[in-house]
Amino acid sequence: MAASFETASDEPSTATVDGVVTAVRDGIMQGRYAPGQRLPEADLVSLYQASRGAVRTALAQLESEGIVLRERNRGARVRPISLDEAVEITEARAVVEGLCAAKAAQRITADERTSLRALSDELRTAVEGGDVMAYTRANQEVHRAIRDISRHETAGIMLDRLRTQSVRYHYTVALLPGRPAVGMAEHIEVIESVCSGDADLAEQTMRAHLMSVVDALHQLDKNLHQW
Amino acid sequence: MAASFETASDEPSTATVDGVVTAVRDGIMQGRYAPGQRLPEADLVSLYQASRGAVRTALAQLESEGIVLRERNRGARVRPISLDEAVEITEARAVVEGLCAAKAAQRITADERTSLRALSDELRTAVEGGDVMAYTRANQEVHRAIRDISRHETAGIMLDRLRTQSVRYHYTVALLPGRPAVGMAEHIEVIESVCSGDADLAEQTMRAHLMSVVDALHQLDKNLHQW
DNA sequence: GTAACCAAGATTGTTAACAATCTAGTTGCC
DNA sequence: GGCAACTAGATTGTTAACAATCTTGGTTAC
Structure with a gap:
């Protein structure tokens, strides 16, 4: 002890x-x-x-x-985190990051557009190489970039708090079979919708992505209870 | 000093x-x-x-x-709060309370439905009597009730934080000419949509209400700069 | 053999004194 | 007269000792 x-x-x-x-x-x-x-x-x-x-x-x-x-x-x-809580945190992230995506679509500059799209390639190479660690990192960088582009301080602070609480689950979700491929597709869709400048579309896409993470969490829970 | x-x-x-x-x-x-x-x-x-x-x-x-x-x-x-920050806080509240409204619509019980509708009458009498203090209180009770009915702990904690930061602005918004009447109509609409059980509608209505508060904040700012 | 009880150790909560830093007013010099 | 340096007071940061509480292990009575 x-x-x-x-x-x-x-x-x-x-x-x-x-x-x-x-x-x-x-x-x-x-x-x-x-x-x-x-x-x-x-x-x-x-x-x-x-x-x-x-x-x-x-x-x-x-x-x-x-x-x-x-x-x-x-x-x-x-503090231990239950599955229910992880789901709640992800739901909260969905709406707040949705707000960020909408603001980001409105406020993105030309430079930010190119650097954001560069992350798509990072994701692709990570998934093709089967590098879960690199995938997770690029994953977080996408969310971080959109949060920065949105220039929404209040939402940024809230997301910092939510992220520190849920990181342990992120790790495990990425380990689900086939998850990186699905996540990559969703992230690229998010990136493109933000770059398009359509705030409503960007918000919808981001929310859909995080709701799919909620589904993955439930899937993970099922797998755990199987053993 | x-x-x-x-x-x-x-x-x-x-x-x-x-x-x-x-x-x-x-x-x-x-x-x-x-x-x-x-x-x-x-x-x-x-x-x-x-x-x-x-x-x-x-x-x-x-x-x-x-x-x-x-x-x-x-x-x-x-800590002083600028108008921009008050707007950001209200925007963040819009999406998080929208989540609460959606969950509340899904989870509301019969008892909660009656006690929530009772708040409509409280609002009406306060506005008809021109009692700004009572209006503000009933106002907060509506949001609080929906937050409780949603049973979403994470969102509840986030809203507690946001509310403590923005209360001073709430006071002033309620003092805008005609604001109580508009706010009352919006709140009753929110209450009814939550009671209807339609999650999407409840979320939309709640978000629309808080976006109207954002407009009121800008209005307030204009009035201040006129003097 | 089991359960209640007691005491020693470990851990946290609280308080008070001391040290470091900042602010404001004053003095001296240019 | 104005500016810079200095000093005294006020305010915060830090540390250490003391008090209160909990946990754990053993002992004893039944």
């Missing part, structure tokens, strides 16, 4: 509050910290060479982000 | 962290704390009889909620 943090070995010295926040958040998003795993303050102090006050503030912030659970006098632990 | 907190006189003793958070948040939402006003830790300590650590934690949480701004070694102050 005492030895549980050997795997995190890349950033041993981050003294500030934000350092601890990003380190723990990245650890959770990368799966180094398992859902439900305890996060004792003393361990984080010695790991990141930060003061206990800083660790404490960081944990409070992570709790408000929804990825850490704290109980009085019982400490903090990584 | 030293005498600036006499107006807050209702809750002088709240020792816990959450107490300070809700007290300051309510103070900001009710307009007792003006945008840009400083919030020195020492003042909050003596006002709410809380320890400095509690005040500090509370300010951190309020910052993450987006209603307080903090600068290193320069303290906290109430």
Whole structure:
């Protein structure tokens, strides 16, 4: 029980509050910290060479982000996410990213259009090469690019929060058989609709794409229960 | 500069962290704390009889909620909200509350249907009586009811955050000439569409309503610049 | 053998003192 | 008279010690 943090070995010295926040958040998003795993303050102090006050503030912030659970006098632990919650998060993403896609279609410039279309090729080569890691990365870059092009700060902040909560599921969805091919087709459709400048079409396409992710989540759940 | 907190006189003793958070948040939402006003830790300590650590934690949480701004070694102050930001927040609300309306239409029970329709009468009497305060309250109750009926926790949390950020603008929008009448008609339309069980219609109606609020915000801005 | 109870260790919550930083007013110099 | 540097006060950031609470393991009574 005492030895549980050997795997995190890349950033041993981050003294500030934000350092601890990003380190723990990245650890959770990368799966180094398992859902439900305890996060004792003393361990984080010695790991990141930060003061206990800083660790404490960081944990409070992570709790408000929804990825850490704290109980009085019982400490903090990584918040587990149920399938229902993952579905809810994806539904919320669908409407907010739909808004971003619509705004992006209205506001996109010529330069952004070319750099956005370049991501289509990245997706294609990743899927053709069977590189799931590269596919996942390009995947996120598409969503990130559209979020940036939309220039909608409020939606961007909301998506940041939603993304940190759902990343673990993204990994697994990408591993479904045939999923990368379907996802690629949908992403390219999204890219083209945004580039076309048709706000309504862009929103519809983006929402349809994320609703298909919801379906994939349910599919994933079925597969898990089969075992 | 030293005498600036006499107006807050209702809750002088709240020792816990959450107490300070809700007290300051309510103070900001009710307009007792003006945008840009400083919030020195020492003042909050003596006002709410809380320890400095509690005040500090509370300010951190309020910052993450987006209603307080903090600068290193320069303290906290109430975050001012520009018109552009108010528009963005309302746009975000439009899509998220649209999701709630759609889910609510699918999940509403018979009991909820009757209690939701009861709010229509509340709106009507408030508008007929010219009671802006009652109108605003019934207004919020409609949105709250639909958010509850939807049983979408993630969307609910997001809306809580958005609402705390935009409440000050709600007040002023309700004061536009003719606005209560328009708002009432839209709200009743929203209520009926949710009760009908048509998810798509409910979403469209809710979004149209909030987009009309966006128009009202722009109208409000024009009126202000006229003076 | 089981269950309740108690005590020691571990973990978190709270408070207070100290250090660092910023702001405003003042003084001195050009 | 104006500008720059300095000092005192105010305000926030940080750390460490203390208090309260929970968990765990063993012991004892039945």
